[in-house]
Amino acid sequence: MADLHSPAPRAAGPAITGRLPGAARLLAAQVRYQLLLLARNPRAMILSLAFPLLILVLNSTARHDVGPQLETALVAGLATFGLIATAYVSHAIGLVTSRQDGVLRRWRATPLPAWCFFAGKITATALMALASVVIAVAGGITLFHAHVTAGTALSLLVTFTLGALAWAAIGTAVTALIPTAQSAGPVLMLTYIPVILFSGALGSQAGAPPWLSTVTSYLPARPIISGASQALRHSGGGIAFISGRDLAVLAAWAALGVVASFRFFRWDPARPQHPHTPAGAAV
Amino acid sequence: MTAIEVQHLVKRFGGFTAVGDVSFAVPAGQVAAVLGPNGAGKTTTIEILEGFLAPSQGSVRVLGVDPRRRGAAGRAWRARIGLVLQSTSLDLQLTVAEAVSLYAGLFPRPMAPGEVIEMIGLGADTGTRIGALSGGQRRRVDLGLAVIGRPEVLFLDEPTTGLDPEARRALWGIIQSLVAGGTTVLLTTHYIEEAQRLADRVIVLADGRLIADASPDQLRAHGATPVIRYLLPASAPVADLPVALAGHVDPARHELLMKSADLTADLGTLVSWARHHHVDLTGLEIAPPSLEDAYLSLTAGPGDPDRARAEPEKVSYRG
Numbered sequence: 001m002a003d004l005h006s007p008a009p010r011a012a013g014p015a016i017t018g019r020l021p022g023a024a025r026l027l028a029a030q031v032r033y034q035l036l037l038l039a040r041n042p043r044a045m046i047l048s049l050a051f052p053l054l055i056l057v058l059n060s061t062a063r064h065d066v067g068p069q070l071e072t073a074l075v076a077g078l079a080t081f082g083l084i085a086t087a088y089v090s091h092a093i094g095l096v097t098s099r100q101d102g103v104l105r106r107w108r109a110t111p112l113p114a115w116c117f118f119a120g121k122i123t124a125t126a127l128m129a130l131a132s133v134v135i136a137v138a139g140g141i142t143l144f145h146a147h148v149t150a151g152t153a154l155s156l157l158v159t160f161t162l163g164a165l166a167w168a169a170i171g172t173a174v175t176a177l178i179p180t181a182q183s184a185g186p187v188l189m190l191t192y193i194p195v196i197l198f199s200g201a202l203g204s205q206a207g208a209p210p211w212l213s214t215v216t217s218y219l220p221a222r223p224i225i226s227g228a229s230q231a232l233r234h235s236g237g238g239i240a241f242i243s244g245r246d247l248a249v250l251a252a253w254a255a256l257g258v259v260a261s262f263r264f265f266r267w268d269p270a271r272p273q274h275p276h277t278p279a280g281a282a283v
Numbered sequence: 284m285t286a287i288e289v290q291h292l293v294k295r296f297g298g299f300t301a302v303g304d305v306s307f308a309v310p311a312g313q314v315a316a317v318l319g320p321n322g323a324g325k326t327t328t329i330e331i332l333e334g335f336l337a338p339s340q341g342s343v344r345v346l347g348v349d350p351r352r353r354g355a356a357g358r359a360w361r362a363r364i365g366l367v368l369q370s371t372s373l374d375l376q377l378t379v380a381e382a383v384s385l386y387a388g389l390f391p392r393p394m395a396p397g398e399v400i401e402m403i404g405l406g407a408d409t410g411t412r413i414g415a416l417s418g419g420q421r422r423r424v425d426l427g428l429a430v431i432g433r434p435e436v437l438f439l440d441e442p443t444t445g446l447d448p449e450a451r452r453a454l455w456g457i458i459q460s461l462v463a464g465g466t467t468v469l470l471t472t473h474y475i476e477e478a479q480r481l482a483d484r485v486i487v488l489a490d491g492r493l494i495a496d497a498s499p500d501q502l503r504a505h506g507a508t509p510v511i512r513y514l515l516p517a518s519a520p521v522a523d524l525p526v527a528l529a530g531h532v533d534p535a536r537h538e539l540l541m542k543s544a545d546l547t548a549d550l551g552t553l554v555s556w557a558r559h560h561h562v563d564l565t566g567l568e569i570a571p572p573s574l575e576d577a578y579l580s581l582t583a584g585p586g587d588p589d590r591a592r593a594e595p596e597k598v599s600y601r602g
Contacts, residue, residue, distance in 0.1 A: 018392040019391055020358060020359065020362060020390075020391050021389065021390075021391070029385060033377075033381075036376065036377065036381065037376050037377075040376040041376070098374070101373070102368050102370055102372030103373065103374055105368060106372040108335075109334065109361060109366055110361055110386070110389050111358045111359070111362040111389050111390065112389050113358060
């Protein structure tokens with residue numbers, strides 16, 4: 001059709017002949033990229049790394065009634081607090097911010113496969129979450145002389161890794177309910193703080209009513225704390241005991257998060273409503 | 284070879300039709316500008332071509348592929364296109380070098396990161412975080428990331444909106460050097476000057492319809508009128524000017540300035556008057572109509588007197 005308006009013929013763009021980069025290389029680059037973003041986010045670093053350590057230090061200096069039982073619960077609880085702060089709060093805020101800034105939309109238009117973006121983001125999140133656990137547990141060893149054997153460490157690694165993956169999956173799904181980066185903090189805190197407090201992150205739940213224990217045992221924080229507490233109390237050889245029920249609850253939440261993410265995740269930022277279009281039509 | 288093909292494209296959002304039956308094709312190597320007022324359907328059209336939106340009716344093909352395609356074929360296709368979105372879309376925490384290297388790693392045969400950074404003029408800011416850059420510099424990073432994979436088709440959605448004139452000119456220079464290499468470009472813009480500077484062809488949309496599709500020169504020649512400009516000599520008997528011309532004289536500047544709907548008649552009148560009164564016509568200028576005039580006459584709203592002239596026909600130069 002284009003006759004008169006055709007340009008002076010130019011050489012067509014160079015044809016791409018090379019092969020697309022392989023999955024391993026793409027994934028490594030994505031993990032590094034996401035770790036950079038997390039490490040350069042001061043809010044994430046304070047909430048995940050500094051806050052649990054601060055509470056541990058305050059407890060070790062201000063309280064003299066802390067027995068060995070409470071110590072392990074406190075170390076396990078605060079490590080879990082830091083873990084979820086990274087795997088859920090920082091992870092989801094990062095996704096919502098990237099979506100709002102159009103960064104996700106740009107990724108969507110590149111040759112990067114979607115699974116590789118998520119695998120990179122979730123791996124980086126899990127690594128950062130485990131780093132926060134290492135700091136909290138190291139604080140526990142220093143301040144409370146907690147004893148960590150190789151068997152304990154292995155059990156902690158399994159519990160915390162599964163916990164991080166479960167919360168990252170839930171965090172990914174929850175971004176569908178958060179319209180803007182400004183509303184991300186409040187929504188995430190409101191869902192995270194009650195769960196973590198009632199699950200005993202900041203101390204024993206000995207006085208809590210039985211129904212509350214039952215409810216929290218099905219939520220994804222309590223199984224991490226109880227699993228980690230048991231592992232920290234473990235002494236002697238071999239791997240510390242891991243409750244199958246706790247792992248099953250965490251795995252179920254991880255699966256729920258993954259399924260909901262596939263169904264509801266949005267790559268495009270929410271737009272202000274067009275005067276002529278119905279809400280959400282233009283995304 | 285056709286790089287971009289749009290056939291009877293319709294996009295509805297609920298009851299609102301954003302794009303109504305638009306068809307055009309862009310041959311490989313051409314730079315086409317899609318021009319139109321806000322709400323004309325420019326961004327909806329480009330987002331369908333980029334694969335972000337699905338058409339309600341009709342079909343689009345870019346490099347022969349449906350842009351909605353995912354999977355391996357979609358991945359291979361996305362390695363051949365580049366895009367600058369309407370708003371800046373960058374990780375502010377990354378440095379310029381980090382962002383450029385990260386994107387270079389996605390493509391089979393990328394440009395060297397250093398080469399891209401030099402091209403976008405940020406050689407002195409390689410280690411600067413993108414969040415610390417100015418709006419114009421961020422837009423240049425956007426462009427750098429769009430072209431690092433050596434795209435065959437480049438989509439630029441209002442690439443210079445919101446930039447100051449200097450930053451705009453800098454970006455134009457970069458785009459011009461890119462398209463010299465033969466990349467097909469589809470550009471949406473509000474700025475006539477941008478279309479005139481960069482494009483081989485102008486597609487004008489209004490209210491979701493295609494109302495003109497022509498080269499900038501053809502468009503300019505069609506929809507608007509040339510301008511006669513003549514600085515009258517001090518001795519010229521202005522009072523004797525024929526009525527058709529006298530109304531267009533600015534007495535303070537002693538200048539005749541008129542848009543001429545019938546150039547032959549108006550010039551004839553002027554020449555007769557000059558011959559009769561022995562007036563020297565040195566300095567007489569006849570300027571072609573501006574693209575802006577042509578565009579405004581095409582897109583003028585109802586009630587605008589210019590509308591009547593443009594409404595009845597669609598400007599098209601398809602042979």
